[in-house]
Amino acid sequence: MTALILYSFIAAGLLIAIFLALRARPVRPEGSADALLGARYALRTLQLNLLPPELVGRFFAREDLEYVASATTQEVQQQFLQDRKRLVLAWIEQVRLQVISLQEFYFGQSRHFVQLSLRTELALAWECAALRMVCRALYLLVFLRGPYGAPDVVGKIVSTAGRVCSISEQSLAFLAPAQDRGVVRNSARGDAAG
């Protein structure tokens, strides 16, 4: 009887301990899939929406400015410059945020999923830090001098961001769906075996 009471107390104690442990920490397993999805989303946003050369080229195209200057009134020119400035600032901010998102993944969660060499980690850290700094500088330049005020810095951002995306793509390649050729290869092997 004493043993039964003792075991009941121990069981109750364990249950309480588990309950407290669950309450104390978020119910998310270490290395949550959210981090992976976030990194993948940041990479896709950079590659497909923010960095395609034809799109970046249009954001900063001087020919549009020259056309507006030659084809319309001062008022429309002002509206054009205001619109472009707002959009370019939004573009810089989005690039910066997506880079921060990738950086947080690499420095926080990536060890659970990907094997990065020390050299790659250092290169990534350097590129991300440089990119964030250049984004800040470009933001300030565009804010002060307008959307066409710093064309060289734009090129620098695009090339550095391209390198970060390239490293990220290699390290996140395991997230891509299984290659179709794998199925074909399996199929051919299956046929041969049969």
Next chain:
Amino acid sequence: MATLRAEEVFLNRLSKHADVQAASQDLRFRTLSQLPHPLDRLIYLASTRDYNTGLYHHDGLALRFSGEAACEALADCHREAFRQLLTSSLEQIVNQLQAYMETSRIAPLEFITAWRDLKPYQVAVPAETDSLSAEFLFSNLRIALAILESRFRAVPPGAPDALRPQSPDR
């Protein structure tokens, strides 16, 4: 067993992809080739989309292929037209807008006022378009409308046709 299932899924996907490709080719060849500018194609393709469901419908295409293949082909071509318009220069957008305005047979200033106030182009973008790209296109169209408006306002209402801004397509 798992390999067989994977093969089946793969072959299904391949056949569906081929259907969509064929439907896209057909759509480009028969219909979109009649619409010379990305803006015309964007508006036409957006008009085939049901705003309640987001699905595209085209009876002829669905009859020839399948409803699903037609829907995906229309969505693909819609995205393509959006991308082409997005990467057009401002001058090209002004020219496309003027050409579209002329085909509508509405008085230019009336057309410009309606487009400026109602912003019909805002519902013409494909689903899942990122907000920055959409806003960039809207901004270009707003500026293009302002440029056309300033051109047309500079010409007095009773002026002969020779004085009116000419579409570069003419």
